[in-house]
Amino acid sequence: MINSNYLIFLVSLLLILAFTQHHAATSDQTNAPFVGVNIGTDVSNLLPAPDLVNFLKHQKITHIRLYDANPDILRALSGTDIHVTISVPNNQLLAIGSSNATASSWIRKNVAAFRPATRIIAVSVGDEVLTTLPSAAPLLLPALLSLHAALVDSNLHKDVVVSTPHSASIILNPFPPSQAFFNQTLETFILPLLHFLSQTNSPLMLNLYPYYVFMQNKNLVPLDNTLFKTIPASKQMVDPNTLLHYTNLLDAMIDAAYFSMKNLNVSDVVVLVTETGWPSKGDSKEPYATLSNAVTFNSNLIKHVLDRSGTPLHPETTSSVYIYELFNEDLRSPPLSEAYWGLFYGNATPAYLLRVSGVGAFLASDNANQTYCVAGDGVDLKVLQAALDWACGPGRANCSEIQPGESCFQPNNVKNHASYAFDSYYQSQGMSPGSCDFKGVAMITTTDPSRGSCIFPGRDLSNKTKQVVNTTHSSNAGDRTFRSIEISAIYDILHNYLVAIFPLLLLFVL
Numbered sequence: 001m002i003n004s005n006y007l008i009f010l011v012s013l014l015l016i017l018a019f020t021q022h023h024a025a026t027s028d029q030t031n032a033p034f035v036g037v038n039i040g041t042d043v044s045n046l047l048p049a050p051d052l053v054n055f056l057k058h059q060k061i062t063h064i065r066l067y068d069a070n071p072d073i074l075r076a077l078s079g080t081d082i083h084v085t086i087s088v089p090n091n092q093l094l095a096i097g098s099s100n101a102t103a104s105s106w107i108r109k110n111v112a113a114f115r116p117a118t119r120i121i122a123v124s125v126g127d128e129v130l131t132t133l134p135s136a137a138p139l140l141l142p143a144l145l146s147l148h149a150a151l152v153d154s155n156l157h158k159d160v161v162v163s164t165p166h167s168a169s170i171i172l173n174p175f176p177p178s179q180a181f182f183n184q185t186l187e188t189f190i191l192p193l194l195h196f197l198s199q200t201n202s203p204l205m206l207n208l209y210p211y212y213v214f215m216q217n218k219n220l221v222p223l224d225n226t227l228f229k230t231i232p233a234s235k236q237m238v239d240p241n242t243l244l245h246y247t248n249l250l251d252a253m254i255d256a257a258y259f260s261m262k263n264l265n266v267s268d269v270v271v272l273v274t275e276t277g278w279p280s281k282g283d284s285k286e287p288y289a290t291l292s293n294a295v296t297f298n299s300n301l302i303k304h305v306l307d308r309s310g311t312p313l314h315p316e317t318t319s320s321v322y323i324y325e326l327f328n329e330d331l332r333s334p335p336l337s338e339a340y341w342g343l344f345y346g347n348a349t350p351a352y353l354l355r356v357s358g359v360g361a362f363l364a365s366d367n368a369n370q371t372y373c374v375a376g377d378g379v380d381l382k383v384l385q386a387a388l389d390w391a392c393g394p395g396r397a398n399c400s401e402i403q404p405g406e407s408c409f410q411p412n413n414v415k416n417h418a419s420y421a422f423d424s425y426y427q428s429q430g431m432s433p434g435s436c437d438f439k440g441v442a443m444i445t446t447t448d449p450s451r452g453s454c455i456f457p458g459r460d461l462s463n464k465t466k467q468v469v470n471t472t473h474s475s476n477a478g479d480r481t482f483r484s485i486e487i488s489a490i491y492d493i494l495h496n497y498l499v500a501i502f503p504l505l506l507l508f509v510l
Helices: 004-030 049-058 071-076 090-098 100-112 134-153 184-199 210-216 249-263 291-306 381-392 414-428 457-509
Strands: 035-039 063-066 083-088 119-125 161-163 165-167 204-207 271-276 321-323 372-375 442-445
Touching: 035 291, 049 071, 063 321, 083 090, 083 100, 090 100, 090 134, 100 119, 100 134, 119 134, 134 161, 134 184, 204 249, 210 249, 249 271, 291 321, 372 414, 372 457, 381 414, 414 442, 414 457
Parallel strands: 035 063, 035 321, 063 083, 083 119, 119 161, 165 204, 204 271, 271 321
Antiparallel strands: 372 442
């Protein structure tokens, strides 16, 4: 017959194990792959730091990467839950790689001074140093070691990782992935770097651009495969050595990195994609830099990451990515596409609308999904009038509200009437890419242009949609939230109770 005391002990132990599993699941959610954004600053009208942070919060962006350690932005991020990767620019590499004291000062000034209020989670050291600044390659590992040592001294090494972003070109023969390997002329630098990343549990940072791979191999790489579009098995890329099927080019590039590391006997370093994206506009030599392709690539990229499907080689591991980039950097030098990688213009109006509803909170606030099309400022009035005539004529926009005596007739000018007509057409086309252009005289905005009794089509549509959403989902959502709070509270009570009595139970049984 089982001793009752022993039975109590076993039951208590099982309850503690169940609690541990519950918290492991919670931790797994915390460590889930994320989609972040890079924030470049070659923007003529970049938002002030406080406004930028409010914009990030409004768009539900949880991870950002800066190309420096801008103190104004870091200060403005204080108290938010936005995770930040800051950077050591290439021009500071010499000083940090040559002096432990300089590295310590950099960490004190740019990390320790802001944590924990500002959630700095990583330091990226330099940018594509091995390929763009090879003369500084010998300084790269010393810089990483010095910065990590400074984090250890500040007791921040468990919260902040240190790594360096590489170009995809450090990997040769990337397809099939199983035959990929690191450029052997760089191995003397890469192998020690990988050992450092392994020892410090830091990721291999890679800038991976399927766009450029496609442009250089248009006859070999299908566009649909590059854009994450669903393709039949017969059109999927197959690695002849592993028979793994690749439905998209980015997964193949990530697995090429894993195979390259495997060739150097490194198997415990994960890949973090520090840059990827697609330009929405280009010159005559960049025919695939289009609004439609940018929408498709970035929308499908977000879905792919948040689906947590991993890669064919590592389905259990999904790499987090930072989209390049948040804003169009209009001050960048040619080619034209360099100024059109952004999801938004510098004034925070969307460059285009991503199709990300239903895949998480990222870029999914009401205003992120509700945009309007209005006439631009300072445009040619003759072109504007022609666009208005087309919208109300062949475009079949509903222009009844801008007729004399109607609610949107005043002010009676071309710009006002064109804005209403443009928005009517834009909404009728489902806010689709390219439907707000009108030969360059229109622009997308998240600011509702309605005024008084003049209600623009976008607001009317938005209100109808919200009414339907609230009617069908609000009750269940509230129930789920309440149950979640109840369950969490029960776990907390149970945990506190078991922690208190477990030592007594153990003594009692023994």
